[in-house]
Amino acid sequence: MSTTAPGHGDDHQEPSETVVSSVAAHKGVDEVALPPLYEALDPDALDALFTTAGGRVRFDYAGCTVEYASDGGVDVRDA
Incomplete structure (x- = not known):
């Protein structure tokens, strides 16, 4: 299963925040349920x-493979 988030035009969200929110959406969990990105x-x-x-x-x-692109697009796939 794969979740793709389109590039964000909003420059207010850092790439790290976009990654965490995209993975949480893909897994269907709250962001705080994920391990720390670090x-x-x-x-x-x-x-x-x-x-x-x-x-x-x-x-x-x-537990996911994440690909982040410079346009803000994120592709999340189950590992």
């Missing part, structure tokens, strides 16, 4: 990466 990767580094660079990053988080 157990998978450094959220500050993710946010900083996409303020200066484009591209995509793929990583595993909370």
